[in-house]
Amino acid sequence: MPVSFTSQGLPVWRRRTTRAQWLQYLAWLAGVSLFLLCWKLISDNTMWVFVEDAGRQGSDLISRMMPPRWEYANVLWKPMWDTLNIATLGTVIGVMMAFPVAFLAARNTTPHPLVRSVALMVIVSSRSINSLIWAMLLVTILGPGVLAGIIAIALRSIGFVGKLLYEAIEEIHPTPVEAISATGASRMQVMNYGVLPQVMPAFAGISVYRWDINIRESTVLGLVGAGGIGLQLNASINSLAWDQVSVIFIMIFATVLVSEWISARVRHAII
Amino acid sequence: MLTLSGVGKRYPTGDRALTDIELTLPKGQVMALIGPSGAGKSTLIRCVNRLVEPTQGSIRLEDIELTKLSGQKLRHARRSMGMIFQEYALVDRLTVMENVLSGQLGYVGFWRSFLRRYPQEAVVEAFRLLERVGLPHALDKRADALSGGQRQRVGIARALLQSPKLLLVDEPTASLDPKTSRQIMRLIRELCAERDLAAIINIHDVALAKQFADRIVGLRAGEIVFDGQPSELTSEILTTIYGEEDWDTTPEPMEEDEEEQPAVVRSTSHEVMPALATGGAR
């Protein structure tokens, strides 16, 4: 802690030395200029006439959304069922694929460092690409529909579940694994007895958590044609039927709240 | 039965854990391995069942050269060496019976063990061992629901279900209270006698070692500095193993089944030794 003396010989305490102080000012200056530069780029690409209009547009939007056209809800049950299926089946498939990938990616269970880097590559590519982008790709390949949605959700889930699970595997206690190896067990038996029981609760928790996230994500996959309630949302927006849009929003809100509650309850029960 | 000659271990970091270990263990002998923490006791017994790879020398169990084995053959050799751990090393989320039966893993195939369909004789033997260590009622309890002493009994049953010829025991009492420690040591001793097993027991409690072992080997900085009868272990020898200390506070072996007294005395020796031992290690 730097303490210096004034000309009168009184001690003065400051939190940082002069040099550190200056460096900090410089860092702030650089950060703020970067921010302003970015802001300028955005502002150059913006039509400010529209923005001045934003308040009126917003209130206009809300007035058109109200009151919601409740009878439209009857059309939404089937798309909602599709949405739930996309999320659930996608999670099931994704989790089943993530499971072996995680074991190959964890430092203490991987058969070979080369295999590990391939597994890590799979996890990273799956995580970096949003499920909507996966859905866009799959719709061009498989055609529009629920199937593209399921696979998109599955592909995105591999990375998420795989990453959290392999981290859990790397954190297990090594002694039970050592003890099982010492009995003369084979590699697979060591996984089954020494590793699996230790990561099972984490695995179940991660899967349920991902299912909850997938419910949210599957509500919008329809925007790119991959089935579910998003198809109706897209159609309603395109036909400017904002009173239908508000009904869809309320349904999504309710579903997400319920799934969040279920997932929290299940995770609580597991731990 | 077990012969180590010229065994050495050097870690990739350059640290020498073991140097030129010569040791022969006849059938049925219970040998205690004493020495300060970091002297290489754990490394030595892990070299025997190859949880740690020795970097030089040879280790023979009966007629098998252990250091050259790999794959299937190594697993078969490991079956005949039961290991008991300091922190029990049970799988917490499995039941007691599953933990004991995991001693059979070297004998059954993957799917059988995955579906928990163990052969009838194995289950009979597993339950007999549970009764022998006094825990038949804990059959379906989860391992993390047991006390320390009970867990160590399950660990012993698991090691014995391998039908081993040799027991490798790593600090069996370090996590237990004095009374339970003595019970566990007595149990190991009795089981070795019943089954005519040889055993190497790592232990840092000199009093327990003297009381329960046939032979004591002292290890210091990876080298054997003492090998003899428990009665030959004098204060001078303890000083060469552990360093300078007033050894008279370490009691002579206690009479059987005194419960309060050893608790006090043991706890002192228990704390003093590892603390001063770290100086001589490495």
Next chain:
Amino acid sequence: MNTADTLAERRQQAARRGQWRRLAVIENPRLRWGLAIGAVVYLFLALASVEVNWARVAEGSARAVNFLGAFMQPDFISRYDDIVAGLMESLTMTLTSTVVGVLLAIPVGLGAARNISPLPIYLICRAIIAVSRTFQEIIIAILFVVMFGFGPLAGMITLAFATIGFMAKLLAEDIEDLDWRQVEAVRATGAGWLQIINQAVQPQVMPRLIGLSVYRLDINFRESAVIGIVGAGGIGATLNTSLSRYEYDTSAAILLIIIAIVLLCEYSSSHVRRWTQ
């Protein structure tokens, strides 16, 4: 209790004879079979409702091969200008939205911590968090595009809004379980509310706040690649165009760039987090 005792005894007797089976995970057999049958029925119904147009899939598989081939030979050159423009937009949106979002999240987070804010403010802040977290960024982007017109501003506001929900929730949780003795100690010196926040709360939550901001920066970049689909600017728009034109080699190039930047973000964020702790 009695039946449980006899069950345990029966299992011991059986084990003595060499018969032992693993305990079922769910003890009640009715519940166990009910759940299993329910799961099978659900799977059956769900799979039956998936309509697959196999002719279309067969037609698409040729495209899938093309696409995989494109990954081997990504084309960064022919749409170079579009890619760079999209990328710059995405990066600027990411940075500004994270800064604005985090700054706004701090008051909301303080307001949403039950232990330091009064009930009405708490409820308002929690409502903001709930709305922001429930709706996907893309839905919010649609609304903001309608309000602010096409372009990166709508995207930036969307991401900032999503950042508020994310950061404020975690910040509030952090504040709710911070070490209360330190707060008491500062309060005992006669400090005011702002001084308490500055002296007792801030030092405790700051390292995690920085870590989370870096993490959110990473998320915002990934999301910025998506909201372009509905016209909110960024690399997503470029990607969308290239896909609808079937220019898979350009799409592959864009996806590879996204993966590379996410990797870079993750690598640096783990460094930043280590440095703040």
